[in-house]
Amino acid sequence: MPNQIPLRMDDIYVPAKRKKTLEAERVDALAHDILENGQTTPIRVREGKGRYVLLEGLHRLEAMRALGEERIVVYVTQARLH
Known part of the structure; x- marks a missing residue:
């Protein structure tokens, strides 16, 4: 089971490819x-x-982030090795 920890949102890197999938309506909902x-x-x-x-x-x-939070609960998982 992955570790569940609170993490500062500024410490999370979002790849550019993933940012392109952002939908404002879903964020608001x-x-x-x-x-x-x-x-x-x-x-x-x-x-x-x-x-x-x-x-x-x-x-x-x-x-x-839109709600003004600075921390978020995350699961830290291991990267797959192929």
Whole structure:
């Protein structure tokens, strides 16, 4: 099971390829849901080159940022080795 930890959002690197998939409407909807229910699903990151790299949860990350949060709960997972 991956480690679940709170992490500063500024410490999470979002790859440019992933940023292109951002939809403002989804961010707004998630922000409203988080206000009502809290963050129910952590985002997933991996450690890489001295930073955390976003794997899953861009819209949740941006919704929390829009709400003015500085930290987010993340799962730290291991990168796959092929």
